[in-house]
Amino acid sequence: MEKIIDESLQGKSLVLEQKKENTRKLFIESYGCAMNFSDSEIVAAILYKEGYNTTQKLEEADLVLVNTCSIRDKAEQTVRKRLEKYNAVKRINPKMKVGVLGCMAERLKSKLLEEEKIVDLVVGPDAYKDLPNLLAEVDDGRDAINVLLSKEETYGDISPVRLNSNGVSAYVSITRGCDNMCTFCVVPFTRGRERSRDPQSILEEVNDLWSKGYKEITLLGQNVDSYLWYGGGLKKDFEKASDIQKATAVSFSSLLELCAKAQPKMRIRFSTSNPQDLTLDVIETMAKYKNICDHIHLPVQSGSNRILKEMNRLHTREEYFELIDNIRRILPTCSISQDIIAGFPTETEEDHQDTLSLMDYVKYNFGYMFTYSERPGTLAERKMEDNVPEEVKKRRLDEIVQLQRQHSEFRTKAYLNTTVEVLIERESKKSDNEWSGRTSQNIVAVFPKEHYKIGDLVNVTITDCTSATLIGEAIDHALN
Numbered sequence: 044m045e046k047i048i049d050e051s052l053q054g055k056s057l058v059l060e061q062k063k064e065n066t067r068k069l070f071i072e073s074y075g076c077a078m079n080f081s082d083s084e085i086v087a088a089i090l091y092k093e094g095y096n097t098t099q100k101l102e103e104a105d106l107v108l109v110n111t112c113s114i115r116d117k118a119e120q121t122v123r124k125r126l127e128k129y130n131a132v133k134r135i136n137p138k139m140k141v142g143v144l145g146c147m148a149e150r151l152k153s154k155l156l157e158e159e160k161i162v163d164l165v166v167g168p169d170a171y172k173d174l175p176n177l178l179a180e181v182d183d184g185r186d187a188i189n190v191l192l193s194k195e196e197t198y199g200d201i202s203p204v205r206l207n208s209n210g211v212s213a214y215v216s217i218t219r220g221c222d223n224m225c226t227f228c229v230v231p232f233t234r235g236r237e238r239s240r241d242p243q244s245i246l247e248e249v250n251d252l253w254s255k256g257y258k259e260i261t262l263l264g265q266n267v268d269s270y271l272w273y274g275g276g277l278k279k280d281f282e283k284a285s286d287i288q289k290a291t292a293v294s295f296s297s298l299l300e301l302c303a304k305a306q307p308k309m310r311i312r313f314s315t316s317n318p319q320d321l322t323l324d325v326i327e328t329m330a331k332y333k334n335i336c337d338h339i340h341l342p343v344q345s346g347s348n349r350i351l352k353e354m355n356r357l358h359t360r361e362e363y364f365e366l367i368d369n370i371r372r373i374l375p376t377c378s379i380s381q382d383i384i385a386g387f388p389t390e391t392e393e394d395h396q397d398t399l400s401l402m403d404y405v406k407y408n409f410g411y412m413f414t415y416s417e418r419p420g421t422l423a424e425r426k427m428e429d430n431v432p433e434e435v436k437k438r439r440l441d442e443i444v445q446l447q448r449q450h451s452e453f454r455t456k457a458y459l460n461t462t463v464e465v466l467i468e469r470e471s472k473k474s475d476n477e478w479s480g481r482t483s484q485n486i487v488a489v490f491p492k493e494h495y496k497i498g499d500l501v502n503v504t505i506t507d508c509t510s511a512t513l514i515g516e517a518i519d520h521a522l523n
Contacts, residue, residue, distance in 0.1 A: 069095040070104035075112020081214040083110045084203035111147030116416045146233035149190045169193035192235035199244035218264030226355045226422040237278040239270045242293045259310035267313045268320035270295040296324040303332035312336045319357040326373045338485035342382035346401030347394035378484035381410035386436030388427040395439045406450040414440050452510035464521045465503045488513035
């Protein structure tokens with residue numbers, strides 16, 4: 044998963060319904076991508092059955108868990124600061140236990156547990172079902188660790204609790220792990236090989252969410268387009284599958300259609316896509332069903348063919364343009380967003396200009412842009428020198444950000460004097476007299492509250508905009 048979740052959610056302590064008979068309290072924070080937030084919902088569901096209610100008060104927690112991210116150094120430093128805070132509280136409340144979950148747990152297991160002794164337990168992304176056993180070890184006074192990666196685990200049999208939910212939108216995890224081996228990325232090492240979840244369990248979760256009043260889901264995976272269910276097992280082993288398994292296999296476009304048909308009034312999103320795996324049948328399925336949202340997050344990382352090769356991205360600049368052209372042809376209303384890394388090893392000024400020219404061609408609606416951060420254990424760290432000076436990285440990133448701002452403004456201005464469907468999700472951050480929601484294209488829109496409420500799908504006429512937000516007035520409820 045290359046897209047980073049909305050930073051307003053980073054580190055939030057998450058709370059669900061309380062069970063009276065539960066006597067212990069869990070404080071859980073999540074950092075990084077949407078998959079980590081989804082995983083925290085699985086962890087909370089497992090511990091809920093083990094007698095833990097969640098709390099927003101760190102000081103009263105019996106167990107503190109932080110679900111971590113290793114995708115950038117900054118994310119790891121943030122988590123380390125939080126661990127310092129936890130341990131300061133732990134000195135006042137010695138009964139409190141501290142654990143690290145997720146990608147950073149897998150990567151820094153012995154450092155956190157044995158060398159620095161700042162946590163009591165370390166649990167990798169495929170070992171959450173082992174939490175009850177690990178906590179028993181901790182209760183007996185022993186450190187506990189399980190970072191084994193699995194070839195089968197998808198948590199498809201666990202019904203996640205919805206943490207800190209607005210009751211409108213929810214994540215539904217459909218794949219785990221990644222096989223792509225991009226040279227800059229730690230995910231294949233921290234989350235293991237790619238495997239897909241049983242489509243029946245996905246549909247059951249989607250139907251359950253609709254019955255509970257949710258209006259929108261996001262199908263989630265490190266690389267959703269490569270979803271492939273043939274009865275279980277790793278994606279890479281599909282070639283060894285039987286003829287009947289191959290004939291009855293469910294691809295991502297098929298799963299998308301199943302979800303769209305199962306709940307025709309529910310909005311369906313997906314993230315994250317990879318250019319090499321986004322096939323035309325996915326775009327055609329999006330065009331066929333109105334309830335599949337018109338937005339594709341399509342990380343490009345660089346506009347230079349030379350750098351793409353160094354990154355082991357299995358697409359070229361030209362292939363990416365062809366994909367963009369097909370999206371525009373089949374789904375003209377579709378918005379497209381990006382991930383871009385500035386200053387990858389050996390990146391020249393010419394490579395950087397290639398990225399800017401690619402951006403000019405696509406004119407993305409929005410994006411997630413970072414300077415290159417060397418991650419221990421990746422191929423880039425082992426084989427390449429991080430040789431672009433920090434000031435050059437920052438200057439190139441600034442140029443990318445400024446250009447994206449221009450393109451975002453160009454895209455939002457196109458909505459002036461048009462009417463869009465907006466799903467109301469929350470109060471506007473700037474005014475308690477306005478609602479905030481998103482269009483099908485994943486663009487934020489704000490408008491006066493009037494008689495509308497959270498969860499309503501509303502037709503909004505756009506009268507003004509910024510580079511990131513549409514501003515308008517609601518006309519009426521949308522027919523859907």
